[in-house]
Amino acid sequence: MTSPFPQAGGAEQGENRREAVVRLSGVHRHFGDTPAIDGVSLTVHKGEILGLIGRSGAGKSTLIRCLNGLERPDRGSIKIEGREITGLSEEQLQPLRRRIGMIFQHFNLLSAKTVEENVALPLKIEGWSTEKRLARAAELLDLVGLSGKARSYPSALSGGQKQRVGIARALAAGPALLLSDEATSALDPETTAAILELLKDINAKLGLTILLITHEMEVIRSIADRVAVIDAGRIVEEGPVWSVFANPRTAITQSLLSGIRPHLPQHVAARLVSEPVGEVVLGVDLSGPDAGVLLAGLSGALAGGFRLIHGGVEHIQQQSVARFFLGIPPASDGPARAVAYLERHGAKVEVLGHVPGHD
Numbered sequence: 001m002t003s004p005f006p007q008a009g010g011a012e013q014g015e016n017r018r019e020a021v022v023r024l025s026g027v028h029r030h031f032g033d034t035p036a037i038d039g040v041s042l043t044v045h046k047g048e049i050l051g052l053i054g055r056s057g058a059g060k061s062t063l064i065r066c067l068n069g070l071e072r073p074d075r076g077s078i079k080i081e082g083r084e085i086t087g088l089s090e091e092q093l094q095p096l097r098r099r100i101g102m103i104f105q106h107f108n109l110l111s112a113k114t115v116e117e118n119v120a121l122p123l124k125i126e127g128w129s130t131e132k133r134l135a136r137a138a139e140l141l142d143l144v145g146l147s148g149k150a151r152s153y154p155s156a157l158s159g160g161q162k163q164r165v166g167i168a169r170a171l172a173a174g175p176a177l178l179l180s181d182e183a184t185s186a187l188d189p190e191t192t193a194a195i196l197e198l199l200k201d202i203n204a205k206l207g208l209t210i211l212l213i214t215h216e217m218e219v220i221r222s223i224a225d226r227v228a229v230i231d232a233g234r235i236v237e238e239g240p241v242w243s244v245f246a247n248p249r250t251a252i253t254q255s256l257l258s259g260i261r262p263h264l265p266q267h268v269a270a271r272l273v274s275e276p277v278g279e280v281v282l283g284v285d286l287s288g289p290d291a292g293v294l295l296a297g298l299s300g301a302l303a304g305g306f307r308l309i310h311g312g313v314e315h316i317q318q319q320s321v322a323r324f325f326l327g328i329p330p331a332s333d334g335p336a337r338a339v340a341y342l343e344r345h346g347a348k349v350e351v352l353g354h355v356p357g358h359d
């Protein structure tokens with residue numbers, strides 16, 4: 001049987017890496033005075049997982065609706081697999097919509113149909129025979145780890161299982177793109193991790209291209225290759241996930257990251273003063289291979305030592321991304337030497353203030 005999936009595979013995948021599945025150029029969609037989408041240019045490359053993150057009202061839903069042709073941009077271009085969709089009629093859009101599989105926050109399963117019927121439904125629309133549909137549904141349920149549930153009804157499933165059915169259904173017709181719209185927002189952390197792991201697995205196994213819409217940086221960190229940050233209808237920052245985590249340039253990205261990046265503990269922050277009394281507190285950001293060994297080196301370079309107040313090193317896409325807070329004794333040239341040492345090793349250092357009493 002030929003596979004309905006876009007195939008992954010060594011060299012072939014490497015060559016296709018930069019091929020665009022979706023390309024938006026200068027897309028605008030205004031509602032009265034509200035620029036819901038305000039000049040968005042964004043490309044989703046074949047085989048990648050692109051995370052699109054933004055706060056409520058940033059324009060994510062409008063962008064999705066433009067992508068599947070439910071909303072027409074005021075201007076700009078949207079290409080799916082190289083084909084311009086903005087001028088197409090409803091009828092012309094139908095086959096293109098089927099190139100995009102979608103999964104949703106609330107799963108959107110049909111409660112009166114069994115799991116296998118839900119999964120097979122898109123194939124009915126494609127005109128597949130019952131036998132072929134059920135065989136494909138069985139294959140997909142196996143892929144998402146739900147082989148034993150084919151005859152169950154959605155009401156008998158957990159949230160995580162329902163989303164697995166949603167994923168199987170979205171993949172049924174062999175889409176070019178899987179669009180995940182807040183697909184884990186209704187799930188607990190453990191189930192979220194399992195579903196994200198499954199998406200990552202399918203991406204690796206099948207080379208499936210995924211556009212992941214979310215308001216949670218945690219989700220982006222777990223599985224995305226690249227991230228684009230949308231704010232007030234504009235893409236304000238875009239890049240490899242590790243790079244944006246290591247060096248968020250905009251206030252909105254910093255704010256979206258604030259919940260999951262180490263920050264100076266409140267009780268220390270409350271005691272910070274600007275006058276040069278007591279220990280100097282430094283905020284240090286560093287990405288790259290040196291992050292893990294930097295502190296050992298700093299220890300050797302500073303006669304008076306230092307205090308690790310908070311923070312650590314995490315690994316994103318095989319890159320180490322470090323963020324920590326140090327207390328340096330004020331004596332002699334310790335703080336200046338610490339800053340010079342850290343900057344020499346590529347760290348971004350911020351002098352946050354002094355903590356009186358910590359001498």
Ligand SMILES: Nc1ncnc2c1ncn2[C@@H]1O[C@H](COP(=O)(O)OP(=O)(O)OP(=O)(O)O)[C@@H](O)[C@H]1O
Nearest residue numbers: 031034035036054055056057058059060061062063
């Ligand atoms: N049909 C509409 N009519 C008028 N304004 C709209 C319409 N759809 C969206 N908007 C406005 O466009 C902006 C972007 O909305 P959108 O729903 O795309 O944001 P979002 O990022 O998806 O938010 P959420 O995460 O809350 O769903 C908001 O200011 C919203 O009020």
